[in-house]
Amino acid sequence: MNGKISSDLLRGHTDTIVLGILQYGxxxxxxxxxxxxxxxxxxxxxxxxxxxxxxxxxxxxxNINSYWGDETxxxxxxxxxxxxxxxxxxxxxxxxxxxTKKIIDRLL
Amino acid sequence: MNGKISSDLLRGHTDTIVLGILQYGxxxxxxxxxxxxxxxxxxxxxxxxxxxxxxxxxxxxxNINSYWGDETxxxxxxxxxxxxxxxxxxxxxxxxxxxTKKIIDRLL
DNA sequence: AATATTACCTTGACAGTCATAGTAATATGA
DNA sequence: TCATATTACTATGACTGTCAAGGTAATATT
Numbered sequence: 001m002n003g004k005i006s007s008d009l010l011r012g013h014t015d016t017i018v019l020g021i022l023q024y025g026x027x028x029x030x031x032x033x034x035x036x037x038x039x040x041x042x043x044x045x046x047x048x049x050x051x052x053x054x055x056x057x058x059x060x061x062x063n064i065n066s067y068w069g070d071e072t073x074x075x076x077x078x079x080x081x082x083x084x085x086x087x088x089x090x091x092x093x094x095x096x097x098x099x100t101k102k103i104i105d106r107l108l
Numbered sequence: 109m110n111g112k113i114s115s116d117l118l119r120g121h122t123d124t125i126v127l128g129i130l131q132y133g134x135x136x137x138x139x140x141x142x143x144x145x146x147x148x149x150x151x152x153x154x155x156x157x158x159x160x161x162x163x164x165x166x167x168x169x170x171n172i173n174s175y176w177g178d179e180t181x182x183x184x185x186x187x188x189x190x191x192x193x194x195x196x197x198x199x200x201x202x203x204x205x206x207x208t209k210k211i212i213d214r215l216l
Numbered sequence: 217a218a219t220a221t222t223a224c225c226t227t228g229a230c231a232g233t234c235a236t237a238g239t240a241a242t243a244t245g246a
Numbered sequence: 247t248c249a250t251a252t253t254a255c256t257a258t259g260a261c262t263g264t265c266a267a268g269g270t271a272a273t274a275t276t
Contacts, residue, residue: 007264008232009208012116014263017215030223036215044211050264052225057263076272077223094216100117101209103152107125107144108202115233116263122232138254158233160256165232184241185254 005044014046014054015063016097019090022064022082029055029078055080063089113152122154122162123171124205127198130172130190137163137186163188171197 021032021039029051036046058064063086069077082090129140129147137160144154166172171194177185190198 005204005208005211006120008120009204010212011119011232011263012114013212013216020216028223029225033223039215040211044215047265048224049226049266053263053265096113096117097212097216100113103113103148104118104121104205107147107152108121108128108205119232119263136254137256141254155234156255157235157257161232161234 007050010044010046013097014050015058016090016093017046018051018054018058018080019063019082019086019093022080023087023090026079026081028069028080031077032080058086061089062086115158118152118154121205122158123166124198124201125154126159126162126166126188127171127190127194127201130188131195131198134187134189136177136188139185140188166194169197170194 017036018032021027021035027035030048033046033048033051036044036051055064055066059066059080062083064080064082066078066080069079071077125144126140129135129143135143138156141154141156141159144152144159163172163174167174167188170191172188172190174186174188177187
């Protein structure tokens with residue numbers, strides 16, 4: 001795990017990655033954490049602490065909302081929903097990423 | 109300038125960018141600063157303070173060496189040379205970047 | 217009965233970036 | 247000539263995202 005990717009190279013993408021997952025439907029903290037590992041074929045892990053601070057940030061900025069699941073048994077789950085402003089941010093961030101890629105390629 | 113690229117998206121690339129420039133020959137601090145703006149067609153500027161901390165880091169790690177130019181007139185210039193370990197780091201970082209790009213593309 | 221997994225969360229340290237500020241020389245333009 | 251811009255270097259302190267470390271508590275597995 002984390003073979004080659006230093007966290008600095010991923011910095012700034014965490015929120016976008018989370019929003020990208022929530023675009024396909026509500027999810028809860030731990031599940032998002034697992035999905036990121038899965039989506040990267042186990043090549044990258046975003047640490048839980050990093051994600052929880054991302055959730056906090058995204059919620060404060062109005063890009064996601066949260067609600068508690070109605071699990072009558074088992075651990076309670078806090079679900080997150082993407083808001084419409086979150087969707088806009090997501091698409092803008094993807095554009096920014098395409099742009100950034102080109103600049104870095106030119107600079108390296 | 110800096111239209112779309114947040115510094116977080118570039119974080120971690122500064123040293124590699126500097127090494128990339130020094131690969132083509134010695135250069136001095138201010139010139140490297142200018143070359144980065146030029147290479148990105150004015151779309152990105154790495155701040156001087158950021159670069160000088162990169163130079164310090166790279167020199168401490170043995171990836172570059174420095175010497176004062178022999179300008180008899182005009183501002184003194186501190187030139188930097190890439191070392192062989194710096195060249196290795198540069199190539200490795202480029203590989204890491206190619207890898208990182210793929211992971212991010214998959215995650216976004 | 218013991219351990220692993222799920223699921224949440226907090227705190228404090230670390231490191232790269234940058235705003236701000238400063239020094240000092242040369243070049244340019246009114 | 248005088249003022250301003252540019253070249254060229256550097257230091258300091260704040261900000262922010264990431265993560266190591268630690269914690270709680272329930273369920274599932276061996």
